[in-house]
Amino acid sequence: MKRKFSETTLILSIGGSFLVGMILTFIVLNSRFNFSTLGDISQVYQNINHNYYQKVSPKQLKNGAIKGMVNSLDDPYSQFLADEEQTSFNEDIASEISGIGVTIEKADQGIKIVSVVKNSPAQKAGLRVNDLITKIASHSTNKMSTEKATTLTRGKKGTKVKLQLKRQQLTFNKTLQRQPIKVPTVSGKLLTDDRMIGQITITQFSERTAKELQQQVKKLKNKGARKLIIDVRSNNGGLMDQAIEAASMFLPNGRNIMTLASRADGNITYKASSKYLNNYKVKLPTVVLVDKETASAAEIFAAALQQSGHLTVVGENTFGKGVAQTMTPLNDTSEMKITTAKWLTPNHDWINKKGLSPNVKVKYPSYMNIKPFTDTQILSLNSHNNDVKIAQQILQALGYDVPKSGVLDDQTVQQLKLWQMQNKVDPSGNLDVSTRQSLTQDLVKKAQADDPMQQKAVTILKEK
Incomplete structure (x- = not known):
């Protein structure tokens, strides 16, 4: 603008x-500003x-x-x-931003596309949901944050960005021209x-x-x-x-x-x-x-x-x-x-x-105060990590019987496997990036279903 x-x-x-x-x-x-006060600034400069x-x-x-x-x-x-x-x-x-028109999230081996904006450069180039962005320009996305990926895909209107993508077993390149995205x-x-x-x-x-x-x-x-x-x-x-x-x-x-x-x-x-x-x-x-x-x-x-x-x-x-x-x-x-x-x-x-x-x-339910995951490493049996404690808190909120010890013990692994099977996530019992993302999404869905503020609003409106 x-x-x-x-x-x-x-x-x-x-x-x-x-x-x-x-x-x-x-x-x-x-007009009464005393410009002599700028003398010290000029001297430092x-x-x-x-x-x-x-x-x-x-x-x-x-x-x-x-x-x-x-x-x-x-x-x-x-x-x-x-x-x-x-x-x-x-x-x-x-x-309005100038970019390629995708919503992304962190995945195990890069950045995953979770939605594509209609009529955007991404849609016109044939990009799809679940495509994995493995490179942005010359930058590998293997350990890249979503914030960094967003910064790299945005830019001035009309400029181009080259992506390397993976779709199942197919790896391919696309060059997209950034356009304003409403x-x-x-x-x-x-x-x-x-x-x-x-x-x-x-x-x-x-x-x-x-x-x-x-x-x-x-x-x-x-x-x-x-x-x-x-x-x-x-x-x-x-x-x-x-x-x-x-x-x-x-x-x-x-x-x-x-x-x-x-x-x-x-x-x-x-x-x-x-x-x-x-x-x-x-x-x-x-x-x-x-x-x-x-x-x-x-x-x-x-x-x-x-x-x-x-x-x-x-x-x-x-x-x-x-x-x-x-x-x-x-x-x-x-x-x-x-x-x-x-x-x-x-x-x-x-x-x-x-x-x-x-x-x-x-008030929001107490589980809404659970802090977000902070790590991306794969955690397995007997791992001790703050992300394990966060996963245990989420599993408890979702109704699973786990401690809040911060240790990925046998009980937590078994309950995590059960949750993974029920949610179509690889039932490895490991806490990887995909499991973290899916746990977070499951908690959000629960919060939306349990929304006490919305429920109160509905009760009030039904009385009108």
């Missing part, structure tokens, strides 16, 4: 990789440039100085972004047990989220939905304008959505309005799901529906990010964001570091 350098951008998210919104007027440096024992590029020194100033704020949300960091940031702004932020479905209830999940607030939400509501209504669950759990924020526009759908015009309070501009209150999505309104009974990872723009959305829409919010206290950042482009390859404002809920609460309190508090 191309932006003029005379613009700054407001950011409402907890991550460095998500999300930007609402173009503001350019903030000009105060010159000293390093001339006397450091190795040659240092001017760009490296300049970026280091900017990072140092931003880091001195001791603010986790203020950042200086340059080169690849800026590119990644801007891709997430638009919920990542939807909203998905929806009718509940299996009650087809009159539609559940919509919003993963983040990016450039088209409000429109995608409107489309999902219409689609579910056409399928018979008469009540809605809006799930913003694990949504760590995004574009403020999209959160406002999405919230306006559920509120009578004129109701407060949020107030932005800044030193430069004072207080600005945003209200539900007919200007959003052609005054489209959702009048179905609705419950909102939140958790401790619901943050920033997602908190704006949930707070507005709770306090101005009087809708029920179910789950845990939210993350509590009540501040906003302004994005200022510096040049073609760098930009900076600093905290410039705080925001208040319709009740004028500042939820920073406190979070939004749901109307109905519901």
Whole structure:
């Protein structure tokens, strides 16, 4: 997304990789700034440039100085972004990446494709689910993390990446041209047990989220939905304008959505309005799901529906990010964001570091706190490893009789073999990468089936 350098951008998210919104007027440096204070900086620059024992590029020194100033704020949300960091940031702004269009996971001998995006370069090149990527460019994927593989497959639009792949016994090469891949932020479905209830999940607030939400509501209504669950759990924020526009759908015009309070501009209150999505309104009974990872723009959305829409919010206290950042482009390859404002809920609460309190508090099952696997080595009988303890915790949550000793003893091996046979995994009794992945997936399925927050939302909706 191309932006003029005379613009700054407001950011409402907890991550460095998500999300930007609402173009503001350019903030000009105060004319009273004492430029003589830059003398020390210039002196340090010159000293390093001339006397450091190795040659240092001017760009490296300049970026280091900017990072140092931003880091001195001791603010986790203020950042200086340059080169690849800026590119990644801007891709997430638009919920668009330039890549090949696959979802991947770690496998025993490389990186496995678990889904292929429709009409993507990967699909057009004939890549399939379960294909194993064994090389990306000249890099072997045998011990490569999924994060590294993702970085290597992404790049500038139109550039090419060469893959070596294995499909059963066939090994072959493909060269793919990276293209923009649109990542939807909203998905929806009718509940299996009650087809009159539609559940919509919003993963983040990016450039088209409000429109995608409107489309999902219409689609579910056409399928018979008469009540809605809006799930913003694990949504760590995004574009403020999209959160406002999405919230306006559920509120009578004129109701407060949020107030932005800044030193430069004072207080600005945003209200539900007919200007959003052609005054489209959702009048179905609705419950909102939140958790401790619901943050920033997602908190704006949930707070507005709770306090101005009087809708029920179910789950845990939210993350509590009540501040906003302004994005200022510096040049073609760098930009900076600093905290410039705080925001208040319709009740004028500042939820920073406190979070939004749901109307109905519901906790996740304790097994949801099991930590992820950290190793990839194959562990066999009598192995002692923290991953063994994690596997034992998962097996216990799935109903298998194992200790939590951290030792792959006879009892654990036998129960692990039983689980492997029941889940069509090689019944070796070993804890390998495939078993780790399948155990994790099985636990996720259980969590989805056991979801106490969703169950509470359904109970509330059935009473309406």
